[in-house]
Amino acid sequence: MSQEMEPDLPPMLRRMWGREPVPRRGPRPRLDLATITAAAIEIADADGLAGVSMAGVASRVGVAATALYRYVGSKEDLLTSMADSVAPAPPEPEGMHWRDYLALWTKAQRDLVLEHSWLLSITRFAPPLGPRRLLWLDRALAVLAGTGLEDGEKINVASALAGYVLTDAALTHAAATGFPELGESGIEGAADYGEVLAGVLDPETYPALSAAVRSGALRGAAGWVDDDDFRFGLDLLLDGIEQLIARRALEGDVGGQ
Template sequence: MADSTRPELPGVLARMWGREPAPRRGPKPSLDLARITKAATEIADADGLAAVSMNNVASRLGVAPMSLYRYVGSKDELLLAMLDAAAGEPPSPDGLSRREYLARWTRANVDLFVARPWLLSIAERPPLGPRGLLWLERLLAALDDTPLDDNEKILIGTTLSGYARNEASLIITLEGSSKDGTEPSSAAAYGELMAELVDEETYPRLARISRGRVFAGGDAAWIDEGDFWSSLDLLLDGIDSLIARRRGANTRP
């Protein structure tokens, strides 16, 4: 007898996890979720997420649009499959320390989004596919030797993935705007523009900063690797501090 307390998996999730019952008779289907997802991903890579539609995917595969609905019930289901497929494999621990692995995990997230900017618009949904959940599993494994509770570990994953999305969004936005001339082309140019705009009475702190060395850097690109790692260090320092506090609390008499 089936367990009535277990949720019934939506069709696309069952297929992503290999849980869909295999057909007993008849010819092997010419389509499968992997082929559909690959075609949709290729369209998104070439023309952006807005170009992904059931009609366009069907046309790329040379089939009728209605034939896709046996595998994906809607565009939202297709996006869920695309998000998981694009995630790929999470970085391997490779004997890294906890802090080193969390840094590598976060950097890999940034690289993933920068390589496929269209992922940013769908990546805020919680992971449900096998690849997305493996990323979360690897991060949790890096926290195994800490006294943090499960909720705190999940929050760390949410915080680091959110930082990665924000960093990737900043890279993509600034690179695009500097190319079309709508924004300053470098941090130095931004500092010069700010210095021209702000006055010392209303914006005393920004006036001091803009006239200092904070935005100096010649014509270097907006996004500096040092800035990324410095900001990430702030988050990792906070995680280390939380772990130290929990360990201290657990050793008190």
């Protein structure tokens, strides 16, 4: 793409993608976006996202807070950079069946979110914009080549799996931390949740749910933190993708006759 045709990217995206012009004169900048972002990630990992402030990050890298604004226009820009920078390189799909790869792809992202739980607060409704996260999307699309799915369908597949990552990671994280948002409810896992529901559900109004709860369905859920539960949901999604691929293949066969 020529310089004349490049879109007018926001300053943060230009920095993330290395599109900023390099000054030919003057002293070399003391800081860069990568250093600032790494400091912010360290703070978030230690103290949560609430501990991340421009002043705190500036202190960690040894400059005044005002100096950060040369590289980061706002805290929101910093969060965008953090969400991208914390992502490792995705696994490569060469030689893997699409289903095996997407299972690995999804679990790796879920493990990343659980390791850096502050991601739950900033990626739930944000599409990928940075080079690292978009590389994950690229690899998911690449492994679906030859399946007969249209490009839009491939993107929807990746989006559905990414949404499952965030939903499962949020529930798993909440269970591991004792559901602090529920105050003194005493709910610390699926079994506790089931006991509360059993006490409030009216079998006449909620016949199916009440029967499931009273049968002990939630008592075997391992507190929502067992990988078997994650894999069950993932297999449901992969089964659906497999059926979609099979349907597209059948439509292709019919259309070719």
